[in-house]
Amino acid sequence: MKIVALAGGVGGAKLAHGLSLALAPEDLTVIVNTGDDFEQFGLRISPDLDTVCYTLAGLANPRTGWGLKDETWQVLTQLKQLGAPDWFKLGDRDLATHLERTRLIREGMRLSQVTQRFCEHWGVKQQVFPMTDSEVSTELLTSDGTWLDFQEYFVKQACEPQIVDVHFKGASSALPAHGILDALEQADAVVICPSNPYLSILPILAIPGMYANLIPKKIIAVSPIINGQAVKGPLAKMIQDLTGSAADATFAAGFYRERFDLAGYLMDDQDSSLVSSVRAWGIICDTCDTMMPGEADRLRVANKVLSLAEACSARTENL
Amino acid sequence: MKIVALAGGVGGAKLAHGLSLALAPEDLTVIVNTGDDFEQFGLRISPDLDTVCYTLAGLANPRTGWGLKDETWQVLTQLKQLGAPDWFKLGDRDLATHLERTRLIREGMRLSQVTQRFCEHWGVKQQVFPMTDSEVSTELLTSDGTWLDFQEYFVKQACEPQIVDVHFKGASSALPAHGILDALEQADAVVICPSNPYLSILPILAIPGMYANLIPKKIIAVSPIINGQAVKGPLAKMIQDLTGSAADATFAAGFYRERFDLAGYLMDDQDSSLVSSVRAWGIICDTCDTMMPGEADRLRVANKVLSLAEACSARTENL
Numbered sequence: 001m002k003i004v005a006l007a008g009g010v011g012g013a014k015l016a017h018g019l020s021l022a023l024a025p026e027d028l029t030v031i032v033n034t035g036d037d038f039e040q041f042g043l044r045i046s047p048d049l050d051t052v053c054y055t056l057a058g059l060a061n062p063r064t065g066w067g068l069k070d071e072t073w074q075v076l077t078q079l080k081q082l083g084a085p086d087w088f089k090l091g092d093r094d095l096a097t098h099l100e101r102t103r104l105i106r107e108g109m110r111l112s113q114v115t116q117r118f119c120e121h122w123g124v125k126q127q128v129f130p131m132t133d134s135e136v137s138t139e140l141l142t143s144d145g146t147w148l149d150f151q152e153y154f155v156k157q158a159c160e161p162q163i164v165d166v167h168f169k170g171a172s173s174a175l176p177a178h179g180i181l182d183a184l185e186q187a188d189a190v191v192i193c194p195s196n197p198y199l200s201i202l203p204i205l206a207i208p209g210m211y212a213n214l215i216p217k218k219i220i221a222v223s224p225i226i227n228g229q230a231v232k233g234p235l236a237k238m239i240q241d242l243t244g245s246a247a248d249a250t251f252a253a254g255f256y257r258e259r260f261d262l263a264g265y266l267m268d269d270q271d272s273s274l275v276s277s278v279r280a281w282g283i284i285c286d287t288c289d290t291m292m293p294g295e296a297d298r299l300r301v302a303n304k305v306l307s308l309a310e311a312c313s314a315r316t317e318n319l
Numbered sequence: 320m321k322i323v324a325l326a327g328g329v330g331g332a333k334l335a336h337g338l339s340l341a342l343a344p345e346d347l348t349v350i351v352n353t354g355d356d357f358e359q360f361g362l363r364i365s366p367d368l369d370t371v372c373y374t375l376a377g378l379a380n381p382r383t384g385w386g387l388k389d390e391t392w393q394v395l396t397q398l399k400q401l402g403a404p405d406w407f408k409l410g411d412r413d414l415a416t417h418l419e420r421t422r423l424i425r426e427g428m429r430l431s432q433v434t435q436r437f438c439e440h441w442g443v444k445q446q447v448f449p450m451t452d453s454e455v456s457t458e459l460l461t462s463d464g465t466w467l468d469f470q471e472y473f474v475k476q477a478c479e480p481q482i483v484d485v486h487f488k489g490a491s492s493a494l495p496a497h498g499i500l501d502a503l504e505q506a507d508a509v510v511i512c513p514s515n516p517y518l519s520i521l522p523i524l525a526i527p528g529m530y531a532n533l534i535p536k537k538i539i540a541v542s543p544i545i546n547g548q549a550v551k552g553p554l555a556k557m558i559q560d561l562t563g564s565a566a567d568a569t570f571a572a573g574f575y576r577e578r579f580d581l582a583g584y585l586m587d588d589q590d591s592s593l594v595s596s597v598r599a600w601g602i603i604c605d606t607c608d609t610m611m612p613g614e615a616d617r618l619r620v621a622n623k624v625l626s627l628a629e630a631c632s633a634r635t636e637n638l
Binding site for chain 2: 040041042043044072074075076077078079081082083084085092093095096097099100102103106117118121
């Protein structure tokens with residue numbers, strides 16, 4: 001079964017890792033959000049792309065989920081002493097990624113080509129694509145009328161401002177990175193990882209051509225909400241801000257079914273009481289323990305997702 | 320006595336350090352070559368400026384003369400693993416300087432302002448100026464007709480090509496950094512440090528306005544050649560390439576007196592047999608042990624330079 005996964009950062013990376021353990025390398029393509037990308041100190045930083053690649057390579061810091069394991073912090077310590085901004089946690093080894101990415105892009109390489117080159121160096125055999133090679137920036141409108149860029153909101157203001165709208169600057173004139181549409185064409189199913197729908201998945205969907213190529217596919221999503229809470233990040237608070245309702249595990253299913261025909265949905269066992277609500281929307285729904293700290297958990301959840309995808313395909317054949 | 324020193328990298332930094340130990344902070348201004356500046360990984364790198372500032376701050380690596388002491392190399396190690404160019408030795412702590420410089424310049428600050436800010440952080444109380452805030456690049460014409468930029472020649476090709484000409488791209492439209500002309504105006508003497516005349520001092524002199532403001536001053540130079548050899552770098556070979564003659568310690572005196580009225584010249588004790596040749600040019604000439612590994616040596620040589628400057632002033636008064 002050929003799978004295309006859509007992923008943001010840590011949560012998406014963990015499921016992508018699980019899928020990489022369950023599938024042959026040529027059967028998995030991961031499309032990664034780049035709406036959070038930014039420049040710092042003149043360097044091109046792609047947080048979600050790095051998190052996904054580091055995780056697939058087995059290089060990720062197991063404690064944080066982002067950054068590299070066995071990291072050191074000499075540069076950041078010295079930056080602090082110079083009075084430089086230190087809100088983005090640049091590790092020494094991680095910094096080499098940003099330096100070389102910046103160099104290659106300045107030499108004329110596209111972000112997707114740089115990513116491919118890095119994956120070769122790191123031994124990542126799956127295809128990993130940035131959603132686009134164009135510059136797309138996630139911006140958030142706060143209740144006091146200010147547009148914040150993503151890192152300003154997420155890191156510097158620690159997700160505290162109330163959000164009333166989200167916009168992806170540059171998306172309307174962007175193109176999917178070369179290779180994405182082919183991968184979607186060949187995919188048997190698309191897996192939407194347990195990433196933030198507003199901040200990680202919507203930017204991918206905002207790239208022209210993405211929807212049209214997703215719609216014919218079986219699409220399976222994994223809930224990023226467990227028992228009313230996001231595993232990581234500001235999603236629960238954003239849902240409250242943007243919908244006026246408390247977050248629950250059916251949220252992502254409802255969010256995606258407004259946009260396309262969601263075929264399957266996986267929630268956590270803690271939310272099994274909500275399965276019937278999702279099934280009432282005509283979506284095949286199942287639960288499992290969706291926490292994925294280690295490889296065994298990631299493989300287990302990935303296999304559950306693949307079973308759901310097969311069930312969705314079987315249902316279509318029976319129609 | 321108010322002194323302006325012209326300096327390149329390691330040798331210039333050592334004498335500037337000596338002068339900083341001999342003079343009140345407000346009496347020393349150092350003008351530093353930026354013809355070697357370049358961009359790597361998108362970062363603005365100013366090798367001579369950093370060497371001078373690190374040395375004045377007591378932060379320089381005592382073994383190499385460049386870079387920071389107690390340096391670590393995590394980023395460079397990781398860059399190598401990524402297949403990135405590693406010819407320029409970027410230490411982790413040094414990298415913080417380049418990152419923050421790049422950030423501040425991208426925010427609109429001038430290089431001289433960044434340098435002032437860094438000096439405040441590092442506790443350097445002397446004025447240190449880049450020769451210009453404009454981009455000036457030293458380029459070297461090789462005997463096979465190729466123009467090489469400085470880092471290409473100096474680091475990548477290890478100074479091996481034969482040089483037939485030197486050019487400072489951008490110099491004719493550059494201006495001295497704000498504050499330099501005032502410092503020169505107020506100076507009692509100008510000290511040309513034992514730096515490479517072609518690669519470290521000529522670029523400073525190539526900035527319009529610099530000559531006109533130097534000429535009225537007592538100018539004292541220290542020989543960068545000891546016993547026919549450069550203490551560091553390609554100078555002896557360049558002298559052979561560009562003049563057809565072997566290097567000797569009178570070289571810099573002859574080089575500068577072709578350009579302005581050189582008042583004083585300090586050579587190493589090993590070259591005392593050449594003192595009479597320099598004196599024959601009407602230049603007050605003296606010798607001492609000009610090697611400056613430690614603070615005591617630097618102070619000793621600086622005091623010798625200041626005595627020469629006083630002797631030059633006294634001679635003028637007697638005329």
